[in-house]
Amino acid sequence: MRQKLFVAALMLALVSSSATALHRGERSRPQSATKTLVERLGYPRDAKLLIVHADDLGVAHSVNSAAIKAFESGLVSSGSIMVPCPWLPEIAVYARAHPDADLGLHLTLTSEWSPYRWGPVLSKERVPSLLDTSGYLYSSESEAAAHVDLKEVEAEIRAQIARARALGIQPTHLDSHMGTLYQSKALFEILVRVARENKLPFRVSRDWFSRAQFMPSLLGPDDLVLDKTISIEPNVAPVDWARFYTDEIKNLPPGVTDMIVHLAFADEEMKGVTSGHPDWGAEWRQRDFNFVTSDAFRKLLRENNVKLITWREIGKLIGKT
Amino acid sequence: MRQKLFVAALMLALVSSSATALHRGERSRPQSATKTLVERLGYPRDAKLLIVHADDLGVAHSVNSAAIKAFESGLVSSGSIMVPCPWLPEIAVYARAHPDADLGLHLTLTSEWSPYRWGPVLSKERVPSLLDTSGYLYSSESEAAAHVDLKEVEAEIRAQIARARALGIQPTHLDSHMGTLYQSKALFEILVRVARENKLPFRVSRDWFSRAQFMPSLLGPDDLVLDKTISIEPNVAPVDWARFYTDEIKNLPPGVTDMIVHLAFADEEMKGVTSGHPDWGAEWRQRDFNFVTSDAFRKLLRENNVKLITWREIGKLIGKT
Numbered sequence: 001m002r003q004k005l006f007v008a009a010l011m012l013a014l015v016s017s018s019a020t021a022l023h024r025g026e027r028s029r030p031q032s033a034t035k036t037l038v039e040r041l042g043y044p045r046d047a048k049l050l051i052v053h054a055d056d057l058g059v060a061h062s063v064n065s066a067a068i069k070a071f072e073s074g075l076v077s078s079g080s081i082m083v084p085c086p087w088l089p090e091i092a093v094y095a096r097a098h099p100d101a102d103l104g105l106h107l108t109l110t111s112e113w114s115p116y117r118w119g120p121v122l123s124k125e126r127v128p129s130l131l132d133t134s135g136y137l138y139s140s141e142s143e144a145a146a147h148v149d150l151k152e153v154e155a156e157i158r159a160q161i162a163r164a165r166a167l168g169i170q171p172t173h174l175d176s177h178m179g180t181l182y183q184s185k186a187l188f189e190i191l192v193r194v195a196r197e198n199k200l201p202f203r204v205s206r207d208w209f210s211r212a213q214f215m216p217s218l219l220g221p222d223d224l225v226l227d228k229t230i231s232i233e234p235n236v237a238p239v240d241w242a243r244f245y246t247d248e249i250k251n252l253p254p255g256v257t258d259m260i261v262h263l264a265f266a267d268e269e270m271k272g273v274t275s276g277h278p279d280w281g282a283e284w285r286q287r288d289f290n291f292v293t294s295d296a297f298r299k300l301l302r303e304n305n306v307k308l309i310t311w312r313e314i315g316k317l318i319g320k321t
Numbered sequence: 322m323r324q325k326l327f328v329a330a331l332m333l334a335l336v337s338s339s340a341t342a343l344h345r346g347e348r349s350r351p352q353s354a355t356k357t358l359v360e361r362l363g364y365p366r367d368a369k370l371l372i373v374h375a376d377d378l379g380v381a382h383s384v385n386s387a388a389i390k391a392f393e394s395g396l397v398s399s400g401s402i403m404v405p406c407p408w409l410p411e412i413a414v415y416a417r418a419h420p421d422a423d424l425g426l427h428l429t430l431t432s433e434w435s436p437y438r439w440g441p442v443l444s445k446e447r448v449p450s451l452l453d454t455s456g457y458l459y460s461s462e463s464e465a466a467a468h469v470d471l472k473e474v475e476a477e478i479r480a481q482i483a484r485a486r487a488l489g490i491q492p493t494h495l496d497s498h499m500g501t502l503y504q505s506k507a508l509f510e511i512l513v514r515v516a517r518e519n520k521l522p523f524r525v526s527r528d529w530f531s532r533a534q535f536m537p538s539l540l541g542p543d544d545l546v547l548d549k550t551i552s553i554e555p556n557v558a559p560v561d562w563a564r565f566y567t568d569e570i571k572n573l574p575p576g577v578t579d580m581i582v583h584l585a586f587a588d589e590e591m592k593g594v595t596s597g598h599p600d601w602g603a604e605w606r607q608r609d610f611n612f613v614t615s616d617a618f619r620k621l622l623r624e625n626n627v628k629l630i631t632w633r634e635i636g637k638l639i640g641k642t
Contacts, residue, residue, distance in 0.1 A: 061590050114410060134410075166455075269381075269383065272382035
């Protein structure tokens with residue numbers, strides 16, 4: 001989830017101001033007319049609910065291994081899978097063996113690491129607009145957004161969902177790798193439509209609306225909207241990693257927050273994959289892994305009355321008022 | 322190059338009998354009416370010429386890294402690239418930066434590692450007979466040989482060659498991953514035809530003929546045939562690795578021999594790729610790497626008057642009598 005400039009831009013507006021986020025959450029709160037998402041999930045209105053979410057499963061063995069280890073720690077509650085990636089079969093084995101694991105699909109329209117790449121699930125003739133000149137998916141979400149044909153996007157993400165199911169993955173939610181499907185109203189509309197048809201919740205957060213004003217116009221009362229997203233960005237120095245997350249948790253407002261992390265080991269494979277790209281690189285992902293599997297994080301959650309939840313719980317609200 | 326049972330069977334008949342191989346080489350020797358391949362290459366008839374050849378480039382970062390390091394040692398003279406694999410772009414960067422490197426194409430019709438897989442270069446609709454039920458290339462060369470449509474095979478290997486060239490790889494030779502194109506006369510005929518049209522030499526060795534009698538019938542006087550192939554097989558215990566190669570080199574007959582090795586580091590990625598499969602697995606490849614980059618191997622070659630050559634030198638004979 002490199003170069004997710006759009007999401008990064010959204011985040012930067014919010015990172016340092018949880019009070020603002022709280023205020024915004026209070027103002028625009030109830031998606032059903034009377035209850036907040038927290039209340040619909042059966043918690044008191046002031047509960048602080050957190051999804052700790054590992055993105056990018058399937059991209060590399062290092063990512064799969066770190067995510068599985070993090071799930072076992074009990075401190076990472078959810079993750080999402082990149083269906084077009086070569087290590088999909090490995091994470092599919094895990095999904096089949098752990099049917100209660102909270103695994104969604106990280107719908108993928110980009111292939112961002114230069115030495116190691118992948119193409120779409122559908123054949124290249126079916127989705128030519130999704131490919132760069134070398135025949136892989138585009139390297140960045142902005143290139144993808146600028147070139148893709150919307151019908152081909154919809155066909156490809158439907159194919160990714162079908163392929164996951166064929167491999168025994170029963171996704172609990174949908175989101176978008178590098179935020180490509182959040183790049184425009186037309187792309188977001190596809191995500192919303194496909195998610196609704198599949199009766200799956202999808203990642204969308206109220207704290208994005210001020211920077212993506214098309215979002216609320218596409219959402220209805222039955223769509224489930226998170227209150228806040230936490231995602232560390234390149235403006236945080238490596239030495240400040242734990243401090244960033246600690247501050248976020250200490251200042252977490254009531255509501256449902258998705259804390260998006262990128263887990264891997266800083267091993268040779270991951271250094272190779274992310275070669276020359278420290279942002280969302282091997283060391284970055286090792287730092288994320290170290291923090292979210294630490295006793296310090298466990299203690300922090302406990303001391304701040306933060307409860308971990310999953311997308312599966314959110315998905316159960318679909319179809320209920 | 323796992324489960325290459327056909328090639329393995331060929332090897333087993335020859336591994337312990339270099340005298341027999343020499344005898345066979347002597348009997349059937351000149352592919353041009355008067356000169357052996359060694360002589361055509363400009364060496365005395367009794368010269369011992371060796372290609373030390375790394376298979377499987379492009380399959381994994383670990384394989385690329387080990388092969389590149391081995392090339393730098395000067396003791397591995399050649400290698401071949403798997404075009405459909407995800408790490409192709411990394412080895413293509415190396416190929417473009419090292420135009421004199423002796424890099425061929427390891428034409429790929431199989432995807433043999435269960436947690437980590439790839440599909441064809443052509444779209445799935447174009448080559449449906451090349452795919453297993455999960456939509457990847459077949460896991461074994463025997464499954465592939467049993468199911469593939471020959472026209473689709475030819476289209477796919479032509480596409481692999483075109484894709485390599487589009488990425489700036491100028492292949493010096495062709496061979497076949499897991500020996501799939503050596504599984505039947507019809508498959509071998511495709512390799513021969515495509516190689517001739519591309520004016521590229523292809524891996525074929527005189528010591529295979531007794532087990533693949535269709536081969537000589539398809540070869541003409543202009544095809545360049547090696548005298549011998551060395552490829553370590555699962556019947557060699559890990560502790561006997563150096564002894565196997567040492568015996569092979571000490572008993573090397575005059576002629577051109579292709580010593581096929583599988584290089585990688587036994588790191589987490591490679592252990593993941595080859596999980597549960599020690600044959601041609603991570604430790605196997607580390608042992609190959611350790612031996613062929615060792616001072617012992619360098620000394621062995623020198624003491625036995627073995628000269629390293631490349632496929633590029635062989636390819637220069639094409640079109641010459």
